Amino acid sequence: MHVSMVCSVCKNGRPIADPESGELVCSDCGLVFSEKAPENRAEWRNFGSEKNDRARTGSPVSLAQHDMGLNTVIGNNNKDSRGQNIDASMHSTMKRLRTYDFRSQAHTSTDRNLMRAFGELGRQRDKLGMSDAMIDKTAYIYRKALAKGLVRGRSTSAILSAAIYIACREMGAVRSLKDVGEITDVKRKVVSRSYRILIQQLEMIIPVIDPTKCIAMIANKAKLSEKSKRMAIDTMKDFTNTDASAGKRPMGLAATILYLSCLRNDEDVTQKNIAEAAGVTEVTIRNRIKDLKSRSMSSAVRDRLFP
DNA sequence: TAAGATAAGAGGGACAT
DNA sequence: ATGTCAGTCTTATCTTA
Numbered sequence: 023m024h025v026s027m028v029c030s031v032c033k034n035g036r037p038i039a040d041p042e043s044g045e046l047v048c049s050d051c052g053l054v055f056s057e058k059a060p061e062n063r064a065e066w067r068n069f070g071s072e073k074n075d076r077a078r079t080g081s082p083v084s085l086a087q088h089d090m091g092l093n094t095v096i097g098n099n100n101k102d103s104r105g106q107n108i109d110a111s112m113h114s115t116m117k118r119l120r121t122y123d124f125r126s127q128a129h130t131s132t133d134r135n136l137m138r139a140f141g142e143l144g145r146q147r148d149k150l151g152m153s154d155a156m157i158d159k160t161a162y163i164y165r166k167a168l169a170k171g172l173v174r175g176r177s178t179s180a181i182l183s184a185a186i187y188i189a190c191r192e193m194g195a196v197r198s199l200k201d202v203g204e205i206t207d208v209k210r211k212v213v214s215r216s217y218r219i220l221i222q223q224l225e226m227i228i229p230v231i232d233p234t235k236c237i238a239m240i241a242n243k244a245k246l247s248e249k250s251k252r253m254a255i256d257t258m259k260d261f262t263n264t265d266a267s268a269g270k271r272p273m274g275l276a277a278t279i280l281y282l283s284c285l286r287n288d289e290d291v292t293q294k295n296i297a298e299a300a301g302v303t304e305v306t307i308r309n310r311i312k313d314l315k316s317r318s319m320s321s322a323v324r325d326r327l328f329p
Numbered sequence: 330t331a332a333g334a335t336a337a338g339a340g341g342g343a344c345a346t
Numbered sequence: 347a348t349g350t351c352a353g354t355c356t357t358a359t360c361t362t363a
Contacts, residue, residue, distance in 0.1 A: 211340065218341090270354070292331060303356055308333070 084154075086143060086161035088136035132168060139164055139178050142206075143186075149205045150186065150197070159189035166224055176216065183208045184216035191228050196239045198273065200301050233258050236276035236300070244299035246280070247289055253326070254283040260323050270310075273300045278310035282327050 084090065100116065102108050108116065140161060147157055163185040167173055173181050183206040190197040199217070203210040221228055234255045241251035257279050277300035284291045293304040314327060 214340085274355085294331080304332080305334095305357085306355060309355085 084161070085158045085165065086140050088133050088140060135168060135173065135178065136165070139168075139182050142179060142182060146186070146206055150190075150202070152186070152189075153193075156186075156189045156193050156195070159192060160185045163188055163220065163224070163226075167220055170223055172219060172223055176219075177208075177212075179206055179208050180212050180216045181220070182206065183213045184220050187213060187217055188220060188226065188228060191231060194229070194232060194235065196231065196235050198301050231272055233261075233272050233276050236272055237280050240273070240277055240280055240296060240300045244291070244295050246284060246291065246296075247287065250280065250283045250287045250289050253287065254280040257283060257323065257326055260319070271302065271306075274302050274306045274310050276300065277302055278307050278314065279327070281307055282311070282314075286326065286329050 098120070100108055100113060143157065143160060143164075146152075152160070160182070164182055167181050167185065183202050186206065187197065187199060187202045190202070199210050199213050202208075203213045206213075220226065237254045237258055238251060240246075241254070254276075258276065261275065261279070277296050280300075281291070281293060281296045284296075293307050297304045297307055319327075
């Protein structure tokens with residue numbers, strides 16, 4: 023299968039194999055490049071006994087379907103097991119059974135809710151560049167939330183957005199609350215509130231987003247030089263696991279260190295460029311600069327930041 | 330024009346009542 | 347449950363180099 027060699031979003035990253043999911047993801051922004059296309063075309067040959075039946079055996083089992091794709095339906099061909107036509111009374115019985123069968127497919131409110139939610143999830147997945155693994159993770163989280171009654175009283179899309187956000191975080195993909203909110207058309211604060219509820223109620227531990235990934239993402243989005251990017255990532259390593267970023271949004275610090283690195287390299291860039299790429303404001307960058315200036319740090323690091 | 334300064338306001342956590 | 351407080355971040359506006 024053809025794989026484009028440059029990430030379509032950040033225009034810079036190369037596809038690398040993600041050992042966790044086995045998919046090709048962008049080395050810089052974490053976007054999924056491509057995945058194995060599902061083989062849902064008809065079989066070329068028929069291995070079974072039925073004549074002229076080249077159908078596949080069904081789509082893969084997925085959590086992102088309300089019944090996990092394991093549904094069966096009562097057939098419509100009105101033949102018995104030997105292929106004989108069935109008689110009239112049996113015919114009407116079968117018709118009635120089909121009606122019940124169809125209705126029971128999505129009869130509980132849980133099933134209906136899941137159908138709605140996963141329908142929406144399917145519509146969002148391309149916009150977010152989500153892999154199958156991320157979709158399944160999202161679906162799993164949503165199921166748990168629904169089972170715990172966390173959806174009642176809140177909108178499906180709010181909880182779904184939060185589940186998407188959590189799935190992204192767990193897979194190490196760089197997506198902000200703002201990104202997710204914009205794509206799912208849910209207000210950032212609503213996504214954020216739902217997110218907090220989910221991680222509290224489901225007792226989830228969400229890994230902190232890797233700040234070096236943030237830097238790579240911003241640098242590519244703002245089309246900055248590799249040199250500044252490298253430098254910023256090196257510098258950032260001196261700040262991870264310190265309290266420099268405690269309680270602050272990682273993007274703000276990442277953007278600031280990147281900005282300072284660019285200045286150091288005499289790269290033509292404005293606060294505005296970087297702020298936009300990072301999804302923060304210029305003021306935040308300025309505040310972070312002030313914080314950094316007043317911090318104690320080794321002179322080597324200080325020299326690198328403030329020449 | 331980019332960067333710095335300042336102010337007002339939103340949203341949420343901690344903590345007390 | 348409700349109110350207050352400190353801290354973070356955004357938006358908007360004005361000034362400065």
